Amino acid sequence: MRRYWSIAVFSFILSFLSLSSPAAGEPAEAPATLLSAIRYWPDQNSTRIVFELSNPTTYFDKYLSGPDRVYIDLHHTFIAGNITPIEIGNGIVKQVRTGQHDKQTVRVVLELTGAADYKISPLTSPDRLVLDVYRETMGGQILNLSPSMQTIVIDPGHGGKDPGATGKRGLMEKDIVLDVGLRLKRLVKDRLGANVIMTREKDVFIPLGERTAIANSKGADLFVSIHANSSRRVGARGVETYLLGKATDKDAMDTALRENSATEKSFDDLQFILTDLLTTAKKDESLRLAYYVQGNIVDRLESRYKAVNLGIKQAPFFVLVNAKMPSILAEISFISNPDEEKFLARGEYRQEIAEAIFEGLKRYIQSTPMLAQPGEAQAR
Numbered sequence: 001m002r003r004y005w006s007i008a009v010f011s012f013i014l015s016f017l018s019l020s021s022p023a024a025g026e027p028a029e030a031p032a033t034l035l036s037a038i039r040y041w042p043d044q045n046s047t048r049i050v051f052e053l054s055n056p057t058t059y060f061d062k063y064l065s066g067p068d069r070v071y072i073d074l075h076h077t078f079i080a081g082n083i084t085p086i087e088i089g090n091g092i093v094k095q096v097r098t099g100q101h102d103k104q105t106v107r108v109v110l111e112l113t114g115a116a117d118y119k120i121s122p123l124t125s126p127d128r129l130v131l132d133v134y135r136e137t138m139g140g141q142i143l144n145l146s147p148s149m150q151t152i153v154i155d156p157g158h159g160g161k162d163p164g165a166t167g168k169r170g171l172m173e174k175d176i177v178l179d180v181g182l183r184l185k186r187l188v189k190d191r192l193g194a195n196v197i198m199t200r201e202k203d204v205f206i207p208l209g210e211r212t213a214i215a216n217s218k219g220a221d222l223f224v225s226i227h228a229n230s231s232r233r234v235g236a237r238g239v240e241t242y243l244l245g246k247a248t249d250k251d252a253m254d255t256a257l258r259e260n261s262a263t264e265k266s267f268d269d270l271q272f273i274l275t276d277l278l279t280t281a282k283k284d285e286s287l288r289l290a291y292y293v294q295g296n297i298v299d300r301l302e303s304r305y306k307a308v309n310l311g312i313k314q315a316p317f318f319v320l321v322n323a324k325m326p327s328i329l330a331e332i333s334f335i336s337n338p339d340e341e342k343f344l345a346r347g348e349y350r351q352e353i354a355e356a357i358f359e360g361l362k363r364y365i366q367s368t369p370m371l372a373q374p375g376e377a378q379a380r
Ligand SMILES: [Zn+2]
Pocket: 157, 158, 164, 165, 173, 226, 227, 228, 259
């Protein structure tokens, strides 16, 4: 998240005044600035809040999380009477509270609905402080999806009678990937405003061929299948992202065979379908998408969880066959590895993975000029 830190530098004289506290019995020295009014303009992707001042003043601002909020201390400032809390509630800012924190400081607290970027600009004639709060997006700009980037399909692997891989402690792939998928859905909806289609939202069996059929029939723009890996080698661990193609190596082939086990199609069928389809598949775009998703998962899990980067690979995954949009399959960790199974059991770890996939999707879209257009929210 990029935050904007800025300190106004107007009141060089006022800073001297604050050093001399009044002697007992003397009237307190009046702060120099009056905060006379707060005005605000909420809209869909940003909120502008304006603090009207009698003079320029210095301030200090800080972003805090858990819950997300911003506080701003206006130095040498007082408010006349009480300013009642302002309820904004546009999905970015919940409430703005203002109070005389001490004799010389007015504190403003913005309670946010979630992570946000903000920017403070001191303006003159008349003197005021302008605070713009944005949904957390790319570098403080709103990411507007173009009409051609509106639908993202999230495909949690397996489900129902097909549990996928199972860990030594009994953790099932189908449950883990559903949870990660639902977390990802929330992020994509909240932060990109894109339409999300889940191939499943509960523990049901969906044939592999139906999953891309759903994506195609809705004219989806991206397809992301989420899986947990498994290997006979207990020590195998790490993250890899696949696109459709002929198997890169033996491990990739084993992974595809296991992930394809829910289809009655034979391997020969698949190879045949593949040679037929590979020329039309959006391979370059799938590779770029894989690059962003893989990179972000590894970056996020590397130091804290010692994630191993197994790279981007190809293999004949039946679930990716027929996809008419860029499509990838992420193997988020090895459920067969005792350490990684332990991590996968934690909600915190699954959230990290969902955030990382989200970040990868966002950067993919951001790097596709035809798909992402910077918003106009800042240009007021
Ligand atoms: Zn799987």
